[in-house]
Amino acid sequence: QANGSRVHVLYSTPSCYLWELHQANLSWSLKMDDFFPYSDGPHQFWTGFFTSRPALKRYERLSNNFLQICSQLEALAGPAARDGPYGPGDSS
Amino acid sequence: VAAGCGYKSCPPTRPDLLNVHLVPHTHDDVGWLKTVEQYFYGVRNEVQHAGVQYILDSVVAQLVAEPTRRFIYAEVAFLARWWQLQDEATRDTVRQLVEQGRLELVGGGWSMADEAVTHYSAGLEQLGLGRGFLRRALGPCAPPRLAWQIDPFGHSRQSAATFAQMGYDGLFLGRVDHQDKAQREQRRELELLWRTSGSLRSPGSDLFTGILPNVYNPPTGFCWDQLCSDPPVVDGDSEENNVASIVSTFLDIATKQAEHYRTNHIIMTMGSDFHYENANLWFKNMDKLIAHVNAQQANGSR
Numbered sequence: 001q002a003n004g005s006r007v008h009v010l011y012s013t014p015s016c017y018l019w020e021l022h023q024a025n026l027s028w029s030l031k032m033d034d035f036f037p038y039s040d041g042p043h044q045f046w047t048g049f050f051t052s053r054p055a056l057k058r059y060e061r062l063s064n065n066f067l068q069i070c071s072q073l074e075a076l077a078g079p080a081a082r083d084g085p086y087g088p089g090d091s092s
Numbered sequence: 093v094a095a096g097c098g099y100k101s102c103p104p105t106r107p108d109l110l111n112v113h114l115v116p117h118t119h120d121d122v123g124w125l126k127t128v129e130q131y132f133y134g135v136r137n138e139v140q141h142a143g144v145q146y147i148l149d150s151v152v153a154q155l156v157a158e159p160t161r162r163f164i165y166a167e168v169a170f171l172a173r174w175w176q177l178q179d180e181a182t183r184d185t186v187r188q189l190v191e192q193g194r195l196e197l198v199g200g201g202w203s204m205a206d207e208a209v210t211h212y213s214a215g216l217e218q219l220g221l222g223r224g225f226l227r228r229a230l231g232p233c234a235p236p237r238l239a240w241q242i243d244p245f246g247h248s249r250q251s252a253a254t255f256a257q258m259g260y261d262g263l264f265l266g267r268v269d270h271q272d273k274a275q276r277e278q279r280r281e282l283e284l285l286w287r288t289s290g291s292l293r294s295p296g297s298d299l300f301t302g303i304l305p306n307v308y309n310p311p312t313g314f315c316w317d318q319l320c321s322d323p324p325v326v327d328g329d330s331e332e333n334n335v336a337s338i339v340s341t342f343l344d345i346a347t348k349q350a351e352h353y354r355t356n357h358i359i360m361t362m363g364s365d366f367h368y369e370n371a372n373l374w375f376k377n378m379d380k381l382i383a384h385v386n387a388q389q390a391n392g393s394r
Contacts, residue, residue, distance in 0.1 A: 005388035007346050008106040009381065011162040012113035012359075013196045015238045016102035018262045018300065020111065020357040021283065028285040031301070036208065038246035039269050046245040050208055057209060064214045 097233030101193025103160070109389070110356050112346050114378060115164060117363040118151075119243060119308055120144050122169045122203035131366070132173050141319065142366035144170045145177070150371040152186060155194050161375055163368075166199040166240050168222035175229055183229075190230050197226055198240035207241065207248040215254055239299075242266035242308035242361070253288035256299040263299055266307040273303065277352040305352070308361045311345045313338075316377040317367040324373075325380040339384050 039045045051057075074081040082089045105111045122128055125140045134143020148171070151163050165171060175183070189195035201222040205215055226234035239255040241247060243266055255263055263286070268276075276282045282303040289297035309315070315322045326332040349358050368374055 004390065005343055005385070006109050007112060007343055007385060008109040008389065009112045009114060009342075009346075009385045010103050010105065011160055011378070011382070012103055012115055013162050013164050013193070014115055014198060014240065014264050014302075014359065015099065015196060015236075015261070016162075016193075017113040017115070017357060017359045018238060018302070019099045019102050020105060020113075021300070021302075021355055024355040024357075026354060028283060028300070029281050031284050031286045032290075034249040035247035035265070035268050035272075037269070038267055039271070040267070041270055049245065060214070061211060064211060064217070067217070068213070 097191050097193050098237065105357070110346060110350050110358070113357060113359045114362050115359055116162060116374060116378070117164045117308070117361060118147055118368045119363065119365050120147070120167045120170050121365070122167050128169065132170055143369055144366070145174055146369045147366065148174045151368050152182070152189065154371040154375045155189050156185060158375070158379065159194065162194055162196065164196045164198045167203055168200065168225055169202045172225050187230055191233050197234050197236045198238050200226055200236040204241060204243060207244045207251040208246055212250050212254060215251065219254070219258065237261045239263040242304065249288055252286050252299050252301065253292070253297055256288045256297050261300065263301045265301065265303050268303055276303065280352060280354050282352055283354065304359065304361055305349050306361065309364050310362050311360060313341055315364070316374050317364070318370050318373055319367060325377050325384070327380055327384065335384050338381065339388060342381065342385055
């Protein structure tokens with residue numbers, strides 16, 4: 001470092017970093033599979049959460065089903081769908 | 093000050109040197125040890141010290157104070173909550189910061205969604221919800237070009253395919269298997285092109301993917317948040333002056349990290365869980381780090 005460093009530090013963002021990588025015009029290795037399972041050390045795999053809290057997981061899947069039904073009915077009904085027993089809705 | 097948003101607003105770099113991109117960020121879980129509301133307002137700090145409303149206030153003020161500073165933000169659930177509580181003057185300031193690329197939105201979903209147990213259609217819903225808010229509130233510069241999945245525990249090809257098909261230019265990851273990562277470091281394959289679909293045509297389904305050096309944390313010794321206890325940069329006339337050791341440690345870390353990546357650019361994530369509640373601590377020390385490290389270039393060089 002006494003002879004002068006070869007390092008330049010700057011404030012940046014991931015997309016500006018990505019822009020510089022793009023400018024480098026390299027060929028990158030190809031990946032075709034996924035990044036499962038995740039393990040951050042020997043004998044510790046983060047695969048328990050695939051099934052933990054089964055009731056909540058089912059509740060979310062079912063809710064997404066209901067959401068899709070609501071969206072479709074709202075699209076079919078038009079503005080009338082906003083009027084409900086408790087007043088007008090604010091969906092957009 | 094940057095000329096426009098997107099890649100046009102990027103800071104100048106030095107093609108002849110190793111460029112270290114400091115990326116200030118905060119990782120704000122949309123509910124974890126506390127509820128979303130508790131995290132937003134900073135309630136029950138005895139459980140975990142975290143208050144997102146203060147983080148956003150503080151970061152905006154620090155970005156305004158110094159135009160070269162940058163910050164990225166990911167979780168729209170918190171940003172939208174904060175936005176509702178701001179006056180028009182603050183909103184204008186934030187819109188300007190976004191337009192000038194000083195505040196950049198990454199990811200852009202309502203949250204940083206899990207990739208193992210989520211259904212792809214729900215993943216689309218939450219991305220649409222977040223990106224829709226950003227576009228309406230903050231304008232055309234706001235919706236991200238970059239996916240930011242730094243904390244999910246493993247990554248699915250389907251999730252990457254969604255990002256590719258939505259027009260994202262890249263994806264950055266924090267957590268990959270430790271053996272996979274060690275091998276990729278050796279082979280300099282931490283950055284790669286992910287062919288995200290077996291049925292869609294390339295290159296439409298290809299996504300540049302980068303694995304970050306230290307999950308999403310700063311390098312050891314360089315954590316300057318109020319939640320950390322690393323020494324600050326002391327550059328005054330003081331018995332505590334530590335500039336020489338901080339600079340040499342930093343140069344050492346940067347050089348070692350560069351051995352695992354292929355270009356003369358590397359990235360350092362300067363932040364962690366619910367950091368930047370007092371953003372001045374981070375930015376003041378990074379300002380000094382940048383000044384002192386770059387000053388070393390002047391002492392002769394090849």
